Amino acid sequence: MLNVALIAHDNKKLDLAMFVKEWKSVFEKCKLYATKSTGKIIEQKIGLKVTKLESGPYGGDLQIGSLIVNGEIDFVIFLRDPLTAQPHEPDVSALLRVCDVHNIPLATNLATAEGLVLEIKRKLEGGE
Numbered sequence: 001m002l003n004v005a006l007i008a009h010d011n012k013k014l015d016l017a018m019f020v021k022e023w024k025s026v027f028e029k030c031k032l033y034a035t036k037s038t039g040k041i042i043e044q045k046i047g048l049k050v051t052k053l054e055s056g057p058y059g060g061d062l063q064i065g066s067l068i069v070n071g072e073i074d075f076v077i078f079l080r081d082p083l084t085a086q087p088h089e090p091d092v093s094a095l096l097r098v099c100d101v102h103n104i105p106l107a108t109n110l111a112t113a114e115g116l117v118l119e120i121k122r123k124l125e126g127g128e
């Protein structure tokens with residue numbers, strides 16, 4: 001089982017939901033984690049089960065970061081809003097940093113997310 005964290009800032013939540021819908025056949029084979037509002041949208045709009053953590057501004061990014069440190073996340077898709085300042089920017093940076101510290105594949109835009117989901121699909125199909 002592959003563990004995937006899905007996170008999106010408000011202006012990117014629709015993009016993420018559409019992306020997850022497009023690749024539902026892949027994501028339904030993964031264990032999904034998300035920050036609270038992102039997870040709710042994925043559950044309600046796509047019908048996938050998601051383990052929901054706190055909302056990003058309330059520490060959810062740090063909780064995902066902690067899961068990464070514990071070796072419990074294999075892939076992260078985090079659609080950030082590059083045009084809006086976030087009150088919890090230090091938490092966002094910390095999450096990105098632990099991905100790099102632990103060499104966890106991280107997509108922060110749809111183009112890279114596409115590449116990442118193809119890699120998830122390849123792994124699920126037993127590819128090395």
Ligand SMILES: O=C(CO)COP(=O)(O)O
Pocket residue numbers: 007008009010034035036037038039054055056057060061092
């Ligand atoms: O703020 C976030 C990531 O930094 C996402 O949090 P929500 O999914 O709760 O909106």
